[in-house]
Amino acid sequence: MASVRIREAKEGDCGDILRLIRVKTVGRKPGGTSRVRKTLGSALRADGFGENPFYHCLVAEILPAPGELLGPCVVGYGIYYFIYSTWKGRTIYLEDIYVMPEYRGQGIGSKIIKKVAEVALDKGCSQFRLAVLDWNQRAMDLYKALGAQDLTEAEGWHFFCFQGEAMRKLAGK
Amino acid sequence: MASVRIREAKEGDCGDILRLIRVKTVGRKPGGTSRVRKTLGSALRADGFGENPFYHCLVAEILPAPGELLGPCVVGYGIYYFIYSTWKGRTIYLEDIYVMPEYRGQGIGSKIIKKVAEVALDKGCSQFRLAVLDWNQRAMDLYKALGAQDLTEAEGWHFFCFQGEAMRKLAGK
Numbered sequence: 001m002a003s004v005r006i007r008e009a010k011e012g013d014c015g016d017i018l019r020l021i022r023v024k025t026v027g028r029k030p031g032g033t034s035r036v037r038k039t040l041g042s043a044l045r046a047d048g049f050g051e052n053p054f055y056h057c058l059v060a061e062i063l064p065a066p067g068e069l070l071g072p073c074v075v076g077y078g079i080y081y082f083i084y085s086t087w088k089g090r091t092i093y094l095e096d097i098y099v100m101p102e103y104r105g106q107g108i109g110s111k112i113i114k115k116v117a118e119v120a121l122d123k124g125c126s127q128f129r130l131a132v133l134d135w136n137q138r139a140m141d142l143y144k145a146l147g148a149q150d151l152t153e154a155e156g157w158h159f160f161c162f163q164g165e166a167m168r169k170l171a172g173k
Numbered sequence: 174m175a176s177v178r179i180r181e182a183k184e185g186d187c188g189d190i191l192r193l194i195r196v197k198t199v200g201r202k203p204g205g206t207s208r209v210r211k212t213l214g215s216a217l218r219a220d221g222f223g224e225n226p227f228y229h230c231l232v233a234e235i236l237p238a239p240g241e242l243l244g245p246c247v248v249g250y251g252i253y254y255f256i257y258s259t260w261k262g263r264t265i266y267l268e269d270i271y272v273m274p275e276y277r278g279q280g281i282g283s284k285i286i287k288k289v290a291e292v293a294l295d296k297g298c299s300q301f302r303l304a305v306l307d308w309n310q311r312a313m314d315l316y317k318a319l320g321a322q323d324l325t326e327a328e329g330w331h332f333f334c335f336q337g338e339a340m341r342k343l344a345g346k
Contacts, residue, residue: 021259043262052225055257081257084228086194086269088336089216096259117335117344127336128343134329147339152331156307159324159332162290163261163300166320170301171290 002062004108006115009057009077011049016074017057018044024098055081058115060099060108075103078112082123091127092120109139113146131159175235177281178245179288182230184222189247190230191217197271228254231288233272233281248276251285255296264300265293282312286319304332 009017018041037043047054060076076099083093094116099108120128130148132139144150151157162170182190191214210216220227233249249272256266267289272281293301303321305312317323324330335343 025260037260037262047257047262054255054263079257079259082227083256083266084220084252084254084268086252087198087210089210089220090227093256095257114343114345117340118346120340121344121346126340127334128340129332129334131330131332134331140331140333143333146335146343148333148335149339150331151334152325157304157332158307158313158326159302159304159330160313160316160321161300161302161324162319162321166322167290167293167299167301170287170319171294172287173291173294 002065002106004060004106004111005063005072006058006060006111009048009059011045013057013059013074014041014044014048016059017077020074020077020098020100023100055079055095056119058112060103060112062103075100076108076112078116080116080119082125083129085127088126090123090125091129092116092123092125094128094130097130109142110146113143175238175279177233177279177284178236179231179233179284182221182232182250184218186230186232186247187214187217187221189232190250193247193250193271193273196273228252228268229292231285233276233285235276248273249281249285251289253289253292255298256302258300261299263296263298264302265289265296265298267301267303270303282315283319286316 021040048057056079058078058080059074060078061072061074063072064070077097078094079096080092080094083091085091094113097109097112099112117128128148130143132143134140140150194213221230229252231251231253232247233251234245234247236245237243250270251267252269253265253267256264258264267286270282270285272285290301301321303316305316307313313323
């Protein structure tokens with residue numbers, strides 16, 4: 001099994017992250033098509049690598065075997081940021097995680113999740129939240145196996161979202 | 174009906190915000206008791222009013238009628254922060270909203286939500302997310318009436334959370 005390293009992304013990784021996001025969105029759901037906006041590449045740079053970044057990113061890379069001429073290859077990412085709970089204080093949120101299908105089953109997703117938990121503790125967070133679609137049973141099983149609780153199932157939390165015209169109307173604009 | 178003003182909270186509002194959080198946690202669910210930690214007052218100050226705040230807060234205050242000697246009275250709050258969607262970019266998240274029971278039915282909650290939508294548009298956010306417990310039908314109806322979509326119902330999003338011992342174990346600490 002190839003050696004895998006999980007590390008904080010640098011600005012130079014944005015091309016790789018964008019490549020993975022494109023692949024993910026195409027293959028997200030049977031029959032799905034990529035909905036990635038054209039400006040995503042520049043947005044990823046501006047929003048993640050400025051003075052007050054809107055997000056942080058971990059990348060998973062396969063390290064070359066001894067003697068191999070190829071450099072490390074980025075095969076997965078985890079995008080996270082810090083949020084705030086009135087009750088629990090500083091909290092980390094894993095917004096998006098992806099591992100290329102060809103590299104699944106090697107524990108790379110778990111390694112990314114564990115690294116996020118390490119960052120959470122280092123930064124004084126008492127919670128680590130994430131969300132998952134209920135058709136993604138494989139991911140739900142993994143998170144539960146790693147110790148997460150399904151708060152939608154256990155407590156009845158529902159996600160709501162305003163966007164587009166509804167948000168503009170709400171703001172009176 | 175009394176006149177209501179929604180404004181950004183200042184550090185001096187932390188006492189009022191803490192008072193409301195205490196009332197909210199006691200009355201959160203029938204039979205519930207306050208689970209607010211002792212250090213919440215200092216945490217609210219440190220985490221919301223430093224150089225890089227972890228959260229932002231709006232307060233709703235009732236303005237005194239002409240000739241009244243009392244000052245404005247804070248009767249509600251909305252705690253929000255900025256998050257990031259891989260697909261949609263900058264997004265605002267309303268973590269917690271509360272209006273004292275005595276002041277409900279006057280549209281104060283809606284005013285807080287509308288102000289959050291205004292901030293969202295001003296800051297270039299394309300989404301405004303929040304979460305609600307499914308026993309809180311009144312809140313769910315309000316958000317839907319204001320134009321929000323229930324993404325748990327529509328798309329199957331589930332909230333997951335690691336905390337306490339599960340998070341430390343995950344991080345190998």
